Amino acid sequence: MQALTNRVKTVSRKPMNFLERLYIPAIIQGMIITFSHIFKKNPTISYPEQTRPFSPVFRGLQILNRDEEGRENCTACGLCAVACPAEAITMEAAERQPGEEHLYREEKYAARYEINMLRCIFCGLCEEACPKDAIYLSETFTPADYQRKKFIYNKQELLIPHPKEDPEAYKKALGNRAKQQDSDTKN
C-alpha cells in the first residue's frame, strides 16, 4: 500500500542480537535521558505561590464595572445577552428613583443581572457588545466548586469593588491591564 505521508517508518522485524538481548545498555541509555532532566530548567511553577503572567488577551471571569464615583455603569440594555452565543446572561431592569443617583449612572439600571458560568464559554462577545463600558472579562479564573448552584453569579458577585469605599480591592480587581493602561497614558 502506498504511504500517505513521507513520515512513515517501517518496523524492523529482524531478531535482536546479543547486546540488545542483555537489555542493560538500553536501560542505561534510557536512564541517561531521565537523569539529564535533573539538570535542565524546571518547566513547572509552584502554584499558587507563584503565578504565570496572563496573556494580554486572556478572558476570565466577568466583572461589572463602576465609574470613578462608584456608580454602576450597566444600564441593562441587553446587548451582552443578545450577543451571548451560549445564552448565559439574563437580566431584569428597573428605573432609577430620585435619591438613587449615587448608585446608578443612568436612569435605567440592571436590578438583576446574572451570568450562568456553567453556560459561559468566555468568548468575550459581551465585552465587545457593551456600549457602556460596563462588562469586562477579568484576569481571574472562575473558581471550581462541587455544587452547580455556585456557578450562577448574581450582580453582587460580579460587581467590581467600590472605588471609594474599598480602593485597594478596586485596584486589585482592575488587574495588570489597567496598570499597563496607566503607564501608557503617562508616557
Add this chain to the structure above:
Amino acid sequence: MEEIKTIKVTIDNISIDVAPGTTILNAARLIGGEVAPPAMCYYSSLEGSGGKCRTCLVEVAAGSTADPRPMPKLVASCRTNVMDGMVVKNITSDRVLDARKGVVEFLLINHPLDCPICDQAGECDLQDLSYDHGTEGTRYAFARRTFVKEDIGPYIQLHMTRCILCYRCVYVANQLTNERMHGIVDRGDHAAISTYISRAIDNDFSGNMIDVCPVGALTDRTFRFKNRVWFTKPMDAHRDCENPECCGKVTLWLRGEEVFRVTTRNDQWGEVQRFDGKAGWICNTCRFDKKETKDWVIEGLTTISRHSVIGANKYKILEMPKETIANVMHGRDPRLIMDIHSVSGVNEPGMDLSDINRPATSTDFEQHPQPKN
C-alpha cells in the same frame, strides 16, 4: 366597462403602472424592496402626513413624457405625485444617497443617542435609517437640545429629547380623537410637542401615538424598562373588543406566558396594517389593560424581517413539544440536577413584571429578595 387609466412610471430602472394621483413613494412601495425610499414622517394611514423629515428625497430625472426635463432639485417622494412617463432615481442616484446622508446627520444632531436605555431600540426607524444611510461619527460639537421627560397620562411617557418632529402623533390626536387640542409649540430648535397632548390622553385611541412614533419619543409606560424588544416574542392575536372603532387585531409581545406589551399590527413598512380598507388602530383598553394571554385568541407568530434583531433566538413553534422521557422511563420523571429558580433571581415565578402598571423600581425588587447561594 370603463378601463381604469393607469400611468407608467420608472423608478430605479423598474417600470410600473400605477393609478393617477399616486405619490412616488407609494409607487416605489408597490415595487418594494430597496427601491422604496425610507420615510420617517409619512404614514399611509394618517391623512396629511409627510413632507417633514426629508428622508424620502428622490431625484426626478425626467418629469413626464410631455415635459421630459428633469426637476432641478431633489423632491420629497411622499408629497410628489407621479406623472406619465416620469423617470425617478432613488438608490441609483449618488445625489440622493448623499442628500440622505446629510438628512440623517441633521436628524441626529439633537438626538441623545441613548439607545441602550430607550425602549424603542430594536424597532426604531431612526436606528435603522442611520445604520443604512448615516455616518459612523458625529461632527457636531455643541450641546444638544434637551428637554425634561414627562409622563403624559398614566400610560405614555414623552421624551421630547428624542423627538424628530415628524408630527405623526399630532395627526393621530387630530384624526383619531374627537377634538383637536394640541400641536407643536415654539419654532426651530425650541419646537416641542405641547403638553396639550396630555389632554388627548383621555381619548380611547391615544395609545396609537406610541406606535406611530418613529423614534422613542413616545413610549409605553406600562412596558417601560420591562424588557428589551428583542427578548420578547411577537404573536398575532385578536379579541372581540367592545369598542366599535377598535380593530381588535394586535401583536402581543410575550415572554413565556407574560404579555409585556400590546401594539397594533404593523406591515412591512412599519405602519399599521389595514383590515377591510380600515386602519387597524386599537383602543387603550386592548393596549394597556388586557395583559393576560387568556384575554386573547393567539393566531400565530408575527412575521419579522430576517434582518431584524427581534427575530433573533426565537423558536417558531406555538406549542411546547411533549416531554418524552417520562413515557420511556415508565412514568418516572428525569432527576432535576438543579432548579434554576432556587438560585436565580431573574424571571422569578412569583414576580410578574408585566403585572406592574409602571416601570419597575428598586422597591419592587426588594419585595422579592434574591435566593441565596
